[in-house]
Structure formats: structure tokens, C-alpha cells
Amino acid sequence: MCRVLLYRRMTSENTHVVMINGEAADCISSTDRGLLYGDGVFETLVVEQGVPRFWQRHMTRLRAGCRRLAITGVDTGTLYEEAGVLLAGHERCVLKIVITRGMGGRGYATRGCGQPTRILQRHAAPGYPDTYRHEGVRVRLCQSRLSHNPRLAGIKHLNRLEQVLARSEWDDPDIQEGLVCDVDGRLVEGTMSNVFLLAKGTLLTPELSRCGVAGIMRSVVMELAGQQGLSVQSMTISADDLGQADEVFLTNSVIGIWPVRRIDAGDYPVGPVTRQLQVALDGLADEGTEWISDENTGLAE
Amino acid sequence: MCRVLLYRRMTSENTHVVMINGEAADCISSTDRGLLYGDGVFETLVVEQGVPRFWQRHMTRLRAGCRRLAITGVDTGTLYEEAGVLLAGHERCVLKIVITRGMGGRGYATRGCGQPTRILQRHAAPGYPDTYRHEGVRVRLCQSRLSHNPRLAGIKHLNRLEQVLARSEWDDPDIQEGLVCDVDGRLVEGTMSNVFLLAKGTLLTPELSRCGVAGIMRSVVMELAGQQGLSVQSMTISADDLGQADEVFLTNSVIGIWPVRRIDAGDYPVGPVTRQLQVALDGLADEGTEWISDENTGLAE
Numbered sequence: 001m002c003r004v005l006l007y008r009r010m011t012s013e014n015t016h017v018v019m020i021n022g023e024a025a026d027c028i029s030s031t032d033r034g035l036l037y038g039d040g041v042f043e044t045l046v047v048e049q050g051v052p053r054f055w056q057r058h059m060t061r062l063r064a065g066c067r068r069l070a071i072t073g074v075d076t077g078t079l080y081e082e083a084g085v086l087l088a089g090h091e092r093c094v095l096k097i098v099i100t101r102g103m104g105g106r107g108y109a110t111r112g113c114g115q116p117t118r119i120l121q122r123h124a125a126p127g128y129p130d131t132y133r134h135e136g137v138r139v140r141l142c143q144s145r146l147s148h149n150p151r152l153a154g155i156k157h158l159n160r161l162e163q164v165l166a167r168s169e170w171d172d173p174d175i176q177e178g179l180v181c182d183v184d185g186r187l188v189e190g191t192m193s194n195v196f197l198l199a200k201g202t203l204l205t206p207e208l209s210r211c212g213v214a215g216i217m218r219s220v221v222m223e224l225a226g227q228q229g230l231s232v233q234s235m236t237i238s239a240d241d242l243g244q245a246d247e248v249f250l251t252n253s254v255i256g257i258w259p260v261r262r263i264d265a266g267d268y269p270v271g272p273v274t275r276q277l278q279v280a281l282d283g284l285a286d287e288g289t290e291w292i293s294d295e296n297t298g299l300a301e
Numbered sequence: 302m303c304r305v306l307l308y309r310r311m312t313s314e315n316t317h318v319v320m321i322n323g324e325a326a327d328c329i330s331s332t333d334r335g336l337l338y339g340d341g342v343f344e345t346l347v348v349e350q351g352v353p354r355f356w357q358r359h360m361t362r363l364r365a366g367c368r369r370l371a372i373t374g375v376d377t378g379t380l381y382e383e384a385g386v387l388l389a390g391h392e393r394c395v396l397k398i399v400i401t402r403g404m405g406g407r408g409y410a411t412r413g414c415g416q417p418t419r420i421l422q423r424h425a426a427p428g429y430p431d432t433y434r435h436e437g438v439r440v441r442l443c444q445s446r447l448s449h450n451p452r453l454a455g456i457k458h459l460n461r462l463e464q465v466l467a468r469s470e471w472d473d474p475d476i477q478e479g480l481v482c483d484v485d486g487r488l489v490e491g492t493m494s495n496v497f498l499l500a501k502g503t504l505l506t507p508e509l510s511r512c513g514v515a516g517i518m519r520s521v522v523m524e525l526a527g528q529q530g531l532s533v534q535s536m537t538i539s540a541d542d543l544g545q546a547d548e549v550f551l552t553n554s555v556i557g558i559w560p561v562r563r564i565d566a567g568d569y570p571v572g573p574v575t576r577q578l579q580v581a582l583d584g585l586a587d588e589g590t591e592w593i594s595d596e597n598t599g600l601a602e
Contacts, residue, residue: 016332016407018331020331026330026331026332027328027329027330028328028329028330028331028333028336029327029328029329030319030321030327030329030399030420030422031317031327031422032329032336033465034336035329035333035335035336035399035401035459036343036399036459036461037339037459037460037461037462037464037465038338038339038459038460038461038462039461039462039465042337044407069462069465069466070469094407096407098331098336098337100336106317106345106395106397106422106424107468107493108461108464108465108467108468108469108492108493109468109469110465110468110469111472119331121331121332121407123407144452145450147448147449147450147512148448148449148484149446149448149463149484151445151466152462152463152466157462158336158337158338158339158462159338159339159460159461159462160337160338160339160340160409160460161338161339161340161370161453161458161459161460162450162453163338163409164334164338164340164370164402164409164411165370165452165453166409167408167409167410167411168371168409168410168411171412183449183450191409192408192409211448
């Protein structure tokens, strides 16, 4: 099998190239439990200068997710090797890794499941306008609520209907993200990002013990902020607290840090702390991929 | 394309035959949103004398699920036609139908998604011992909790990690099912079934406005019970109420009605009401597939 001749699929939306279980292919069995039950986890990494950023941190979260779901037999060394093949010659792109429990019989019991399925997709780098990063983005507060399940909180599993429902609340291309609260009205995250607030000089981000995804960029920014001498707290935050914030920004691995300039009718400045953290994050980019304590995802296991 | 030459896959656990979007195949793209986000719904139907039981009822729930998720373009007439091809010559088996939102780009937004993916799988009829049905089954009370999301409650969507986690709590083959409560400790359902209690002469089953699956057999049994002159209520039930019950039984489309003979350390008789409903359900089987008001799934939309 020629591992370099990778399966390429084109849709109206995007071009991607796929490797499944080490082979160039884009074919998943309809009995894969990833499809039938969302029984798996995923990671989305940005690739810069040919290197997936924060690889170790992503793999730590991936392993934590597999442990929570009792998915065994995932070797991150193999993923690294396969990512190397998939990314060869591609300086700037997005790498998505999906791990499922693999194929099984009909029914929820995991007995008799085979090996986990590993899917690596190479996507084009996203074409977000520079204005998002420089001038900030417009955000809405979603009506959808996130349910509480501590056993699934933090990990990036494949049960993402709540995010799909929240994201489907708007179709206005001028709104770049939606913030979502939990069933008790606490602020949790964006549909595809984590959220930070600056309030009274302290950087706050929602704690994620009951729901939400413990983002890799969230953990990087929390650590960077600490290095910059900022006070950082992961805590309970209400949607009302947004109105009192001096600065608000979003993070994820692909976007880095996006300042928020508006939430519904409320305007926010792109403030000095947000700028300082953007500069600090850019500084990291000059030093390689594994800059700071790369193992710390801030994710309870 | 020869539509009769269907793709057959064998695993150590089961043999199944698959049709995807009307073609004999077992290949799902890794960008299918069913895989990436659990963005879809499914139905499991028992096939007897070559006919899928309660077809209309299953299709009503499937359509309700698609409406909740805003998945459009699913034609149940096409599913019926394809099921006819897949089931030809098979008197007794299980038909699983999965509908996903189809392929899309990277990200939760549904804009640009193609047509829904329709997957029909034919599985062998399950080989449950007759004792389950006659003498009852042993059940445990799970530690796992079901989270609250009214927008997803009732429908049979593909985000089933909570069921996978609950089912993974035991590996004892002498225990056939686990009962699961919600985050507030209310009884909801079994991992793969609905549950009924007989208490003070009234048949009770948990209401499902915040979580749980509105089972097709649940709706059939509720209707049958009414026809039999029994008082039936869908209501809030606590796990403690199980201890006060005179009879307990489980329902799903494949098992029909299973009496519960033990929950953890508590024994239950296989009582007269359970028997009466089993007989009534068997009576239905003699009259065709669409016996009683086939549209009523009891599912709020």
C-alpha cells in the first residue's frame, strides 16, 4: 500500500485528505461505534511550519478521554507517525484526529469490540479574516443549554449534538460565535471555543466540572497568563457577569485568541490584557511547538 | 448496480448486511456528521414474517427526531422501499435504520451539508433465551446518571455515550439490563429499554420530558394497557418507588416485554398484569403489523 497516495475527497465546502488505521482511505464501517453511538473522542490541531502545535497537550487530553470512556489500545506514537505521513509537505493546515471504540455488534455493551478506529484528516487552514484577530468578533448568547454530566465533562468526545443545536441558532455570517450556558444558567463556553473574561483585573474562565470542553488553547492561555503575572481563575461565572467584564476573548487551537467586540447589544473594547496575551502567544510560536509545560491540560481525569 | 447483492460483513460478534443511500455498501465517509458529532437519529425494528413491526410508529419517531434536529430531506417512502430490498427472503431478523445529517465541512454549522445519509442494516434476530420472557430477567440499578436536555429528550439520536457508560458498569452475563436514573435521581429507563412498574393497581412508567428515549414498544404497551382496562400513567418515578412495586417489566421493540424478577437484591414476582400484557402483545402479532393506532409514539415534538 502506498501510504503517500492518500485519499482525497472534495465537497463544495472543503478539501480534505484522510488516513484511516494507517491506510489511505475514507471508509468507515456503518458498525463503527463512533457512528452508532458517538463512542469516541477527537482532537483538532493547527499545523504551522509543518508541525502540529501542542501535540503533547492534545495527546494528553486524547488519552484522558480514552481513559474516561475505557477505550484501550490507542498508541499516540502511532498517531504521531501517521500524522507525519499525512502532513508531509504541508506547512500550514489543520489536523483532525478521531478515535472511536471501533466496530462492535448491535447494542451498547463494549464486549467483543475490536481495536479502536483511528482517523486522521488533513484540512486546509481556515481562512478567517485578520480583522477577527485584530478588531475582534461579534458573538451572541445562545438559548441552547448544556446538560450536566461530570463523567463526560472536559473531554472532547463525539457526542456533540448540543453544540450542533447551539450553532444552528444563527445563520448571520457577521456573528462568529455563540456563547452557551448550562441548564442552571452558568456560562460554560462558546460552541467551538472557550471564553475568558477580565473582571476587576482578574482573568476568569468558566470551570468545567459538569460540562464543557477543556480546550487546549484554554490551558495554554491560562498558563501564559500566569507567566505574565496575571491572576487567573477557573470558576463559576454567570451570563450576567459578562455585562460587568472589561474585556472578553475566545480561544481555541485553530483561532488562537479572538477578542470579543460585541455580545448581542453589548460592546467591548479590545483591551490591553487580550492584546498582551495575543503577543505572548505569538511569541511562543517563534520558539517551537512544545514551549511550556506541555502535559498540563487542566483536565480532571 | 445490483441492489440484491448486498454488502456483507462478518465480525466475531455478528453478521450484518448493509445498504447505504440505496446502494449495497458499508462505507461511510469520515466527514459524515453522524460520525463526527453523532448528528443523526436511528431506529431498531424487529422483523417478523418478513415485515418490520410497527413501521409507521418507528417512522413517526424518526421524522420527529429529524424535525428536532432540523434534518430535512428524509423520505420514509424511500426507506420503506429500500427496507423491502434488504429484507427480501428474510422472515425473522432485526432492521436498524440510521439517518445522519450527511457530510459537511469541519465545524458545527450545518450550512453546506449535503443530503442526509441513510443506512439500513439487516442483523440476525437476537438469540435471547425463552427464560427471559417467561421467567423474567435480572436487572441492576446503575450508578451512571442521565443528563437533562429537553431538546434531545424522547428522540432516538446518535449521542449515546451515556448509555455506553451505563452499560459498561457490569459484565456479569446473568444481569440482562441496567436501570438508569437522571441527575436528580429520578428513574428514567433501562440502558436499552423502557421500564414499567405496577403500583397499587396502576401501571406507571417514567415521563421523558428531560431525558430518555420514548420507546416504540413503550407506546404500544401503554396503548394496549389502556385497551385492557388498566390505568396507565407516565409520571415522575423515583428509584425508591421500585421497592414498592408489585410488578416490574421492561420493553423494547426487539425484546417485547421482559418481566423483571430481580433488581439488585430485591425479588419480584412475574405478576398477572405483566402476563396479561404479554398475551395481549402476542395477540397483536397474529393480526399484522399495523394493529393499533400506529401513529402515536407519545413523543412531544
